[in-house]
Amino acid sequence: MTKHFRTVSAMALATAIGFSASVVQADEHMPGEGVSVQPITSGIAEEIFQHEILFEGLRRLGYEVEDPLESEYAVMHVALGQGDADFTGVHWNLLHEEFYQNSGGEAQLTKMGNLIANVLQGYLIDKATADEYGITNLEQLQDPEIAAIFDADGDGMADLTGCNPGWGCELVIEHQLPEYGLGDTVRHNQGSYFALMADTIARFEQDEPILYYTWTPLWVSGVLVPGEDVEWLEVPYTSLPDNDDATAEDTSANGLNLGFAVDDIRVLANRDWAEANPAAARFLELVEIDINDVSAQNLLMREGEDSMSDIEAHADAWIEENADTFEGWVEEARQVE
Known part of the structure; x- marks a missing residue:
């Protein structure tokens, strides 16, 4: 849905101001052009939504986002540390500390931003x-x-x-x-x-x-x-x-x-990959999603909107509702050298 909307919008803009869509596209710096990105997730359907938001931002920076690998959390951290995957959007900062340290810690991995804050x-x-x-x-x-x-x-x-x-x-x-x-x-x-x-x-x-x-x-x-x-x-x-x-x-x-640390869900990336792709790293650092938005989306899934196309539509709707903020993240990342 998002890709179609962007194409139609670009064509309308080109017609209105007398430029071709190709010229408009050429003016946009695409730091990820020609670069593929390999995400990894837990395979839990309720955690796809936040990843789809991240994927769309990377695509707007020119990156080709591969279908995510899936694994349990401990294996996910090992894969990131070894460079078999590039990033995930489901690293619990405190809960997964042992997995983080056992997979190379700061030498092999880098934590980014606070994707979803104050999780219980x-x-x-x-x-x-x-x-x-x-x-x-x-x-x-x-x-x-x-x-x-x-x-x-x-x-x-x-x-x-x-x-x-x-x-x-x-x-x-x-x-x-x-x-x-x-x-x-x-x-x-x-x-x-x-x-x-x-x-x-x-x-x-x-x-x-x-x-x-x-x-x-x-x-x-x-x-x-x-x-x-x-x-x-x-x-x-x-x-x-x-x-x-x-x-x-x-x-x-x-x-x-409650017995469990009040935590933050963060993006976790392979350190070498993040250093080689500073625009992607900056975007992933900037993204923040309100916990209530994630819970509301999860409830839609519980009520039957649980297909992959449904989840993609939920992510597209969130991006549209937060368009100024989202585009601000993309543009800031685009400026990173």
Whole structure:
């Protein structure tokens, strides 16, 4: 949709001012002309939107954007460090720190901008159960009777809908459950997160208690709305794997200690590639997308607008709604030598 719109607009402008479209195009500096870019993503459909916005900006700078590679987050970081991919738009600055360091750190990689700021993670339960039993803190699930309320499979343990193997949040959950004395009362259910969440939502709709992990931005909190349908659980104190310096201030939002660092999603790129392509690097550094815009787009996907063409249309609409800002980013990047 965007490419067609730009072509029609250029032709209309050329007619109006008496110049050919080719002359207008020739006046635009295309620093990426002849250069292909290899992005990499997680393969999670809900993370395509932000990448499509990045891809379009690079195309306007003349770069040829290849179809993205897909991998789990740990492998993604290794691929970037080794130069098998050029960049991703889904590096969680704090959550993925171990992946970053294990893949070469600053010597091999470079972090850019704050693509999506103030993203949250944590544990939630349904509001009805929270209110009935006065449950506000994950630590309360040390009590076998409280934990059994969330038993979905009959083994007496609370069933926590958790993280896929290989995700950064897996490391945190696997650290926190024994740290908070929950190893014998809470089971971390892993597999396909979205399949597990579909089952969790189905149980909620049948008025059954639920316990789950999620993050924002994501459609889940548009379906299970915090404060209305569900409640965030606090943790007894801050404890993160391989981060003894983290404080309650680092993991708190809206007066609640959620146990996970309040984070930023950043662009992560191979350092050599970024240094060789300063215009692309500058554009990727500049882009910022409001977290509420991402959540709204994710909810559209949940409601059925989930095809690749739908997601591309969502990205095009966002670019059109933020045209002045977006074009400003492109033009600033175009000036980089």
